[in-house]
Amino acid sequence: MSFLSFFLREKKNTANVAKERLRIILAHERLNGDNGTPNYLPQLQKELIEVISKYVKINPEDIKVNLERQGQLEVLEVKIEMQQQN
Amino acid sequence: MTRIVVVTSGKGGVGKTTSSASFSSGLAMRGYKTVVIDFDVGLRNLDLIMGCERRVVYDFVNVIQGEATLNQALIKDKNSENLFVLPASQTRDKDALSQEGVEKVINNLKEMGFDYIVCDSPAGIETGALLAAYFADDALVVTNPEVSSVRDSDRILGILASKSRRAVMGEDPIKEFLLLTRYNPKRVEDGEMLSLKDIEDILRIKLIGVIPESESVLQASNQGLPAIHIKSSDVSEAYLDVVARYLGEDKPLRFTEYQKPSLLKRWLGGK
Numbered sequence: 001m002s003f004l005s006f007f008l009r010e011k012k013n014t015a016n017v018a019k020e021r022l023r024i025i026l027a028h029e030r031l032n033g034d035n036g037t038p039n040y041l042p043q044l045q046k047e048l049i050e051v052i053s054k055y056v057k058i059n060p061e062d063i064k065v066n067l068e069r070q071g072q073l074e075v076l077e078v079k080i081e082m083q084q085q086n
Numbered sequence: 087m088t089r090i091v092v093v094t095s096g097k098g099g100v101g102k103t104t105s106s107a108s109f110s111s112g113l114a115m116r117g118y119k120t121v122v123i124d125f126d127v128g129l130r131n132l133d134l135i136m137g138c139e140r141r142v143v144y145d146f147v148n149v150i151q152g153e154a155t156l157n158q159a160l161i162k163d164k165n166s167e168n169l170f171v172l173p174a175s176q177t178r179d180k181d182a183l184s185q186e187g188v189e190k191v192i193n194n195l196k197e198m199g200f201d202y203i204v205c206d207s208p209a210g211i212e213t214g215a216l217l218a219a220y221f222a223d224d225a226l227v228v229t230n231p232e233v234s235s236v237r238d239s240d241r242i243l244g245i246l247a248s249k250s251r252r253a254v255m256g257e258d259p260i261k262e263f264l265l266l267t268r269y270n271p272k273r274v275e276d277g278e279m280l281s282l283k284d285i286e287d288i289l290r291i292k293l294i295g296v297i298p299e300s301e302s303v304l305q306a307s308n309q310g311l312p313a314i315h316i317k318s319s320d321v322s323e324a325y326l327d328v329v330a331r332y333l334g335e336d337k338p339l340r341f342t343e344y345q346k347p348s349l350l351k352r353w354l355g356g357k
Contacts, residue, residue: 013277018233019284026240026288 041065048078056082088196090203092222092260094246096238098209100230101267104303105325106206107135108314109226112329114169115314118201121160123191124174125218126208127182133173136163137310147175150187156194165315170200180213188217211245220251224261224332226294230268231280239264239289263294265328270299271344282342295328297321298341 031040045065052058064079093106103124110122123146124132133139138161144154149172156172163169172191175182195203207218219225225246229239246260247253253260266282273279286293300321306313314325320341327337 015274015277015280015284018280019288022233022236022280022288026237029237029240030244 041067048080052080058083088200088203089224090192090205090222091224091226092205092207092219093226093228093265094207094215094219094242095228095235096209096211096215096242097230097235100228100235101297101303102209102228103132103135103206104307104313105226105228105265105267105297106132106204107312108322108325109329109332110169110202110204111163111166111312111314112325113202113204113332114163114166116329116333117168119168119199120166120202120204121170121172121195121200122204122206123172123218124206125183125214126206127174127214128176128178128180129208130174130176132171132206133161134310135307136161136171136312138164138171138173139310142173145173145175146191147177147182149191150183156191156198165312183213183217185217185220189221192221211241215242216245216249219246219260220249222246222250222260223252224263226263226265227289227291228265228267229285229289231266231270231274231282231285233280236280236285236288243289243291262291263332264289264291265294265297267297268299269296269342271342275344282339293339294331295324296339296342297324297328 045063048065049058049060049063052063058080062081062083064077066077066079068075068077091109093102093109095102103126106122110120113120122132122136124130125146126132127147130142130145133142141161144159146159148154149156149159160170160172163171192203205218205222208214219242227239227242229235243262246262250260252258264286266285269282270279274281282293282296298320300319302316302319302321303313306316306321313319313321314329316322324341327340330337
């Protein structure tokens with residue numbers, strides 16, 4: 001049996017394993033910037049400010065965008081402080 | 087118009103200096119006035135690969151700091167009429183290179199009428215590597231068919247797209263070219279090595295050439311002769327093709343398919 005399996009054994013294609021691993025890790029790394037936060041956050045924050053400013057007066061620093069990881073979950077938190085309108 | 091080309095990779099030992107030496111020699115052989123600059127301050131090696139290590143008197147940092155003129159520091163290559171080498175300094179001062187200093191030297195080289203400035207980047211993503219890439223118009227991203235090299239190349243591509251002068255100034259992005267080195271068609275066929283198609287799929291940049299794994303690279307560096315000058319070797323032919331493609335010529339890929347050695351050759355013990 002072992003004699004036969006020696007000849008019939010398929011050589012493992014490790015190049016495919018390498019490609020799959022690279023595909024996954026690079027998809028993850030391209031999404032995340034240098035400090036581990038996603039690259040899209042600053043852009044998201046900028047666009048949120050633009051949209052909200054169309055309707056209410058806010059300061060850019062009144063919008064806080066934060067992404068937190070809690071185990072398997074990712075929580076995107078957007079905090080907008082509204083100024084008192086008189 | 088001067089064109090600035092960075093030869094970069096992120097990972098060390100993949101063939102940046104070998105490729106810089108052969109690429110710049112190839113451009114010079116085509117009649118272009120070319121200078122190749124070693125940005126690996128502290129770990130100078132381009133001089134050895136070019137075979138001009140005994141002629142180094144002044145270096146890149148001396149020029150930046152005004153201790154020597156460019157003409158004093160530039161070493162004329164012994165093989166090509168139009169090629170000059172600007173060696174790196176051996177200083178351990180990490181701040182020896184500054185953006186203003188590098189810019190001054192590059193502007194001087196432009197005034198001297200160089201057609202191509204080839205910047206041989208150090209490994210890593212520290213100051214030297216960032217400065218080598220900063221002023222680039224084109225980038226040769228040297229990559230081995232191996233996971234860590236591909237990952238680091240991807241990282242370097244991210245840096246070129248965000249930290250280079252063209253990116254910061256909002257100009258047209260750097261033209262990025264993939265240069266695959268140490269490629270072994272037999273191992274690719276056996277499923278042991280990432281294929282050029284795999285790597286193109288992953289990095290998604292234009293392939294400019296494939297340099298086969300070869301003994302002649304070591305033989306070239308032993309003698310201080312850029313591998314492109316090892317006449318009729320696969321590596322030399324492959325680098326000549328790379329230069330031709332860079333200059334806009336259409337050259338089909340070579341040395342990427344495994345050729346089974348003939349029966350006779352195997353009987354005679356040929357390789």
